[in-house]
Amino acid sequence: MSFNNLPDNCLWKIFGNVHEAKDLIRLSKVCSRWSDLITPRFNRVKYLCLINGQNDYIDKDSLCINHRTDWKDYNLMESFPNLKIIEVASPDNRPFGNFNKNPKIKGLIDLFGSIEEDFKLENIEMFASPCSELDYEKVFRPDQLKQVYWHNDDIYFPSFIDYFPNLKRLHLELYNEDPVFYNGSNLSSLKILELGTDLVVGFHFMDFCPSLESAFIWDWAEDIFVNESIKNYNLRDLVIDGSTDFSWSLLQRLLSKFPNLHHLGIRNIDEIDDSNLKELIKLLPKLKILDLRKCSNVTEKSADFLSKYCVKENRSIVIYYSCKNEPTEWPKLMETDEHLLWI
Structure with missing residues (x-):
């Protein structure tokens, strides 16, 4: 039987096993039937x-390419018309010449902190850089960005927030600045906050984010500011990583601000132990997952207590705790430096 005489479902399965990007582009140009498939x-x-060190390939919703691949003979925006977010290589190895200025590109991941003028930055809504030295006030318009992943010790936190008041997601790491509070307007659109700081700002700043649903806070400040009078009823996910002297009483006051939490992770806080679990559970009546794997003083005693408590109170709470032989089915601890997790 001729290859062209195969039914569409057979051809579709054959093409589904081809992952190399350039091969697929060439196959799509053979005829209209192949193109449609x-x-x-x-x-x-x-x-x-x-x-x-790999060949270019397509994986689900991503085009993965080697930054040294020569794409000058291909129009990527023509082949992939719904591209929205691109990673940027170093200036000498950029295979993006044919769609740098395309207004459809809304997200830019600048891995080397070296954006050039050929990018159409006025259309960018999502920007990520682990080493950005950009002057954001010169590069972006006020209120332009909706999602930001930014590492830069030189920015002044209140001014940065005032410049982008409608952020939906913010990942920011601030160190070696003078302690400063944010006392600006509320960020009513912010849904996800990932903030690393040694300033007295992390948990205080959350009070200005009434719509916040998910937060990951690294806070190494010597003093933690907690205003118990301000509650957030929208927060569902919270991870606290505090390598400072985070007392149990301080943690109680903090968690009382978020009564509708579903998922809680506490890391590197040795003050919490098995004796605190009962009070913690009562503070959070909607808790479903509790991750205490980096709290060295939490043991299987907490798991035993929680199992009996859930039976008695007809609740379902999964706990992960510090133990020598962690079950393989437990989820692995993940950090939040994944640039592509846009909303």
């Missing part, structure tokens, strides 16, 4: 990710 796969691609 391959194009829906191209249309699902939203992210362009950089890889090292």
